[in-house]
Amino acid sequence: MGEIACRACRGHTGHLVLDLGEQPACDYFPPCDNPGPDPVYPLQMWLCSSCGLAQLAVDATVPEEPRGAEPAALVAQAADAVRRVAAAGLLPAGARVAEYGSPHGGSWLGLLADRGLTPVRNGGRADVVLDCFGLMHAADQSAALAERLARVVPGGVLLLQYHSLETIVRCGQWNALRHGHYAYYSTAALTAMLAAQGFCPRTAWHFTLYGGTVLLAAKRDTESPAGPDDAVQELLVDEARAGVLDPALVLGLQVSARAHVKGLHDWLLAERSAGRTVLGYGAASRAVSLLRRAEADRALLPAVADASPAKQGLRMPGTNIPVVHPAELAERRPDSVLLFLADLLPEVRAAFPEVEDAGGRWVNVETLGRCPVGG
Ligand SMILES: [Zn+2]
Numbered sequence: 001m002g003e004i005a006c007r008a009c010r011g012h013t014g015h016l017v018l019d020l021g022e023q024p025a026c027d028y029f030p031p032c033d034n035p036g037p038d039p040v041y042p043l044q045m046w047l048c049s050s051c052g053l054a055q056l057a058v059d060a061t062v063p064e065e066p067r068g069a070e071p072a073a074l075v076a077q078a079a080d081a082v083r084r085v086a087a088a089g090l091l092p093a094g095a096r097v098a099e100y101g102s103p104h105g106g107s108w109l110g111l112l113a114d115r116g117l118t119p120v121r122n123g124g125r126a127d128v129v130l131d132c133f134g135l136m137h138a139a140d141q142s143a144a145l146a147e148r149l150a151r152v153v154p155g156g157v158l159l160l161q162y163h164s165l166e167t168i169v170r171c172g173q174w175n176a177l178r179h180g181h182y183a184y185y186s187t188a189a190l191t192a193m194l195a196a197q198g199f200c201p202r203t204a205w206h207f208t209l210y211g212g213t214v215l216l217a218a219k220r221d222t223e224s225p226a227g228p229d230d231a232v233q234e235l236l237v238d239e240a241r242a243g244v245l246d247p248a249l250v251l252g253l254q255v256s257a258r259a260h261v262k263g264l265h266d267w268l269l270a271e272r273s274a275g276r277t278v279l280g281y282g283a284a285s286r287a288v289s290l291l292r293r294a295e296a297d298r299a300l301l302p303a304v305a306d307a308s309p310a311k312q313g314l315r316m317p318g319t320n321i322p323v324v325h326p327a328e329l330a331e332r333r334p335d336s337v338l339l340f341l342a343d344l345l346p347e348v349r350a351a352f353p354e355v356e357d358a359g360g361r362w363v364n365v366e367t368l369g370r371c372p373v374g375g
Helices: 072-087 109-114 141-150 165-170 187-195 230-242 252-273 285-293 327-332 342-351 353-357
Strands: 014-024 040-048 054-056 096-100 126-132 152-163 199-207 213-220 278-281 336-339 361-364
Touching: 014 252, 014 285, 072 109, 072 199, 072 213, 072 342, 096 109, 126 141, 141 152, 141 187, 165 230, 165 252, 187 199, 187 213, 187 230, 199 230, 252 278, 252 285, 278 327, 327 353, 336 342, 342 353, 342 361, 353 361
Parallel strands: 096 126, 126 152, 278 336, 336 361
Antiparallel strands: 014 040, 040 054, 152 213, 199 213
């Protein structure tokens, strides 16, 4: 590998903290009649010693994702977030808002329009510049952050929402690492990135989405004499406890990966040996490296059901497991449905009561190889 330059501070000193080997693009769902092998690229997380940003070590040009259905959990979180930010006085009626969305959906513009905010398009400046899981998709982190900050009018605010590295490390969410997601943020690293461009975090909100999601509000240094508030300081304390800047502790993700992969493989084998049928649910990007490393194929997991028509009829990247319509859950009456999106458990139990009516159970894949398997 050539020398790595940090995507934010351009520093060259850092550590590889997670290496998942060669992985397909998790957005590349080939047709079932395409036998592969699928193109693979090294998938590694590198932690910058200078600014603390965790990031993809290697650039791989990866294909676009078929857009999935927007999970109800994401929609509910957006509504909750807008309520809380508005209560803090940061979303006044009449304000202009520029949104940087995620390719995975989750726009706030409808909710903000209901509160009387006006969208600004085509690169115009705004009172509120909002980024919901968008920034992570930029290969050049400092340029992407600069573009967003340049659109904040004097007195304005940047709102930045991210799945927190503290959560990833504390919960062992090693398969959050994926091609196309270039950065994995801690509040500490973002504070350094913002400081390099004359901004500073003012306050923050925490959400349980994805196990722990943070929304950070930043303003210009010159407009922030009080500096970060207690909410930001608490996040920094929690992050220090999880060790998000300590490569030795972030390396724990590698241990989690090994245990989780073995747990899944052993469980699938045991289910098959016991003559029990298993289907998956949620053709999620985070399932891709997990299934591949667990050497799961259609003999162990005959299909993964997914609500997104864009994925049905295709197969999981890097394995021969087909993606099917959720109606198959009722038709095939599996003994277990392996859920790849833990956030969706209440949603899918309600949407597919036939699974439990037929004596089947939902199994959260996150629990395999971690703690005793439950429903
Ligand atoms: Zn850096």
